[in-house]
Amino acid sequence: MAELQVPPRGAILQRDKETYAIVPRLGTAALMDPGTLRQLADVAEKFNIPIIKITGA
Numbered sequence: 216m217a218e219l220q221v222p223p224r225g226a227i228l229q230r231d232k233e234t235y236a237i238v239p240r241l242g243t244a245a246l247m248d249p250g251t252l253r254q255l256a257d258v259a260e261k262f263n264i265p266i267i268k269i270t271g272a
Contacts, residue, residue: 226235247255259267 226237228235255267255269258264
């Protein structure tokens, strides 16, 4: 029997059933200051995330 995995809070399992999308709350119209953008990059590097896509959706 496969073990049930609970995704991390705020994570959305992708179609490939192996990777997750994270939906951070970035504020109005996805505007952010350089410090916030730097923090996102730091997290991506820490967790070895190869690509970040930021949209206004």
